[in-house]
Amino acid sequence: MAGDAAQLTVPSPDGERQMRISSPSRVLWPEVGITKLELAEYLVAVGPAFIEANGGRPVSLQRFPEGVDGEQFFSKNPPRGAPEWLRSVTVTYPSGRRHPQVVLDEPAGAVWAAQMNTIVFHPWASRAENTDHPDQLRIDLDPQPGTGFAEAVPIALALRDLFGEVGLTAFVKTSGSRGIHVFAPIEPEHEFLEVRHAVIALGRELERRMPELVTTNWWKEERGDRIFIDYNQANRDRTMAGAYSPRPLPHASVSCPLEWSELETTDPAQHTLRSVPQRLAERGDPWAGMHEHPGRIDTLLEWWQRDLDDGLGELPFPPDFPKMPGEPMRVQPSRARHDAAAADDD
Template identity: 50%
Template sequence: MASSQAVEVQVGDRAVRVSSPDRVIFPQLGVTKLQVVEFFLAVGDGVLGALLDRPTTLERWPKGYFDGAVMSTRADSHGDAFYQKRVPRGAPDYLRTAQIAFPSGRTADEVAPSELAVVAWAAQMGTLTFHPWPVRRDDVESVDQLRIDLDPQPGTDFDDATAAAMHLRDLLDELDLTGYPKTSGGRGLHVFVPLAPRWSFAQARRSTIAIGRELERRLPDAVTTRWWKEERGERIFVDYNQMARDRTIASAYSLRPNHRATVSTPLDWDEVTSVHPDDFTIRTVPERFAERGDIFAPLRADRDPALDCSLDAALELARRDEEEHGLGDLPYPPEYPKMPGEPKRVQPSRAKDRDRP
């Protein structure tokens, strides 16, 4: 039974109250809410660096992760966990926010962490995974990170994602882009690129499509950019829509809701093909962080501008795809309004059925 006796955790000059500290969050490991908070403090410089001044959606599991736990959806809000896109009630007075606009045109004030106490407060509220936008609170229209999601499809796994990532690294080098890989915490791999903060969401997404298409040309049997699942086959999907507005990726050092309590963990390129996601958990990552420090420091919002890259070469690749190969835009996610230049947002098998006499 969870203890009703709250405790206070000192985070810098702040005292963060943790209610029900003995509540079990990961039953198979016996990990409590207090231990989740302590984990985020142990990797504090890294997780704060990943979130610093970025509007951030909180993935909250207030009851913990357990067998049968489900995420709330738009259609059914009765799940055990949910995405918190607006600042929750009772937020501390030191919390900073950023106003962001959704594809629908509606706006919201999101948490924009500026100090580690905010991370600890969010963890005490049941947050396991942080989903920061690739923008900074002082300019929410300018993308300063390119995020490439290598998503294994059925029949493929993490090893297939890492094999594709090594080819992706070479391609990024050719485009004068410096990539930094991390595990997703699941079966996939993420590669982030620090950008000079002057690019729009449309430019970042267009660049990601061009990079994905070039990787697909080089590895046609291993990589795909096909949006419709029925067309992907047993290949790694380059999820270009992760660069669309309001689509986010789990931050570095976020916990993932699974029985193993895995952590989305930054990697050096020379270890990408020799590790497994289960190597990085709430139990193992604090020691790794203490030894290695924050490998994702070059992605921080307060990084040295000399680390920033340009999308010029990637956008030139996109231009050539369009003008020389007739390759235009690709479908947006279903909740988006119809976008200029977007092809029909119809599942291919259904489109063929409609064309039959």
Template identity: 50%
Template structure:
């Protein structure tokens, strides 16, 4: 290791990697860690981290000001990419393309971590075949108020189903409140078919387990949501050994199945995982040896479709897909109701009221109001607390899953919208929709321009 001005030069995999501002604080609210500490962590677990990221295009999620500031997403490779790192041209649903970074060795990991990439976000494809994923991803996303024991129970139900279908599953903590289950597959199916298989899996688990939900819209979910859309093209999840921006520097950690029902995600941090890795190695070391096929899951999908259960909503930035239902949240669905006269004596059918029904009027299926929206999550959460103080009677009646925190993702940024479902509040006590506080919607100017054109 050598010093160069305010930088450290590390020799990694036979290459020199420059770490700028190595003493820059990355975590301060719980543990205290610098950028160099994060780099050293990744080098300690590099063989495991490479297993999830190697030979794949990577979206750079950059925490340039540390874990306590908002990150931004960068799809295109930086202009100062070292000559020993490579890129691959990836196409997106929008029709655009980008040269994305590919990591081949531990030096590559150190280089992107120097850019602030603590969460590693690889696509589920290899550079030799960008159209056919070699991984099916099951993202278990607990809704507000759902206990960790419920997440683990749903994970075991997923394993039981995948076992029955002849697929080998590999669990890991998400590094937050959920669990990720990855399945290596033969690269024979396109993104649409892999997502179709993931949707069939989510629906099958939902039928078997009352704790599970396959519903896309947050207001319809309960328990643990199986996010099938993580398998759509251009979607990524954090890979194994990623560091999450929580105060304790928690890590998305591979598990053995016999650990799932007893583990605590808080046990796996930047400070503890290197020792675990040194003692037991990587529980997912054999993952690449078990590439399965999707035939059984696609048969489940075909059965669902034959019974009238078609496609489910896609992510909002995708074009409307064939067979997809209306992409509008239930609370904003358009309802045309025909008013009827009271039944006449003698049981005659009532006739419609005079005049045609009004079309296109939005009738809210659920009483949702927007409380706050901001690029800064803390500011949005502070707005929610102010709303609760202004409406204490209503706030006291809210269930945990009545508060919907939407993490909205743009091309290179994220922002947060907080909504409240007033379903448990009597109509006489329901606060009206007011101006969100704060009301910083970064898409507003774009939407207004589009509406004017």
């Protein structure tokens, strides 16, 4: 019943926290019958690995008050009634506006977010103590219509090797959907725009080596069935689902860290709220210790400058961003051609 509540005991640096879960029997994933309480229990089960991957960072909460089939919204400001032990940090958005965002420091924070109907956790690429300088270089391999996870696998493997060429160590996870996320820990020495340029340089190099399979084209009409390297995910205030974060898909999939050795044989649909805790207990966390040996992006920034010198300039930013220096027109190519032809006819 709606008035019911459950209590979860969650280990904490301060001992244990008793976390209240209201409406515990509310079904969030109707197709598989997963409830709000089961979501909270999942976050306790994977808590240490979840916090190692996503904790200590500003995080946006994607909330689904009526379950995955209902309305959703992003919560970036700490909601009213947040526990006093829950931390926040003030971040600067692309518009220049500044506002606090939640920071998760312990599993109880994730359970509190589940109580607030959070399903997807979107951590920043930078840490709370240095929000302007990412310590992760992130690549989102985005399959286009007609392609899927299987087509992204060889791209991810080639990307791993390319990371190695520039002195970076790559870590991989499923997106929880059709895509693949490849991360590399980096020294927090460069602001977001420079890290974005490093991602573009990496993407362009991979595109040169695999032109039939990879694209950095922002406009969908120019991508075809190639895997898109979504470089704009490297922008300030652009995030992707964190490691071990649930996804709002019917089968309750999870964005699951993998060993590189299992990428070619894994089925991303098998990594769910109900399977990942046992997997983690049996196999351990493939991302444990990720940040023990961060790399540098100097070589990638040299590649960026090389491409600039060769006439390859800035790429389009998301439509909600302010116009950026050197950015091409934010006009769909077919629309630009149509407008140009119409002007010639006048």
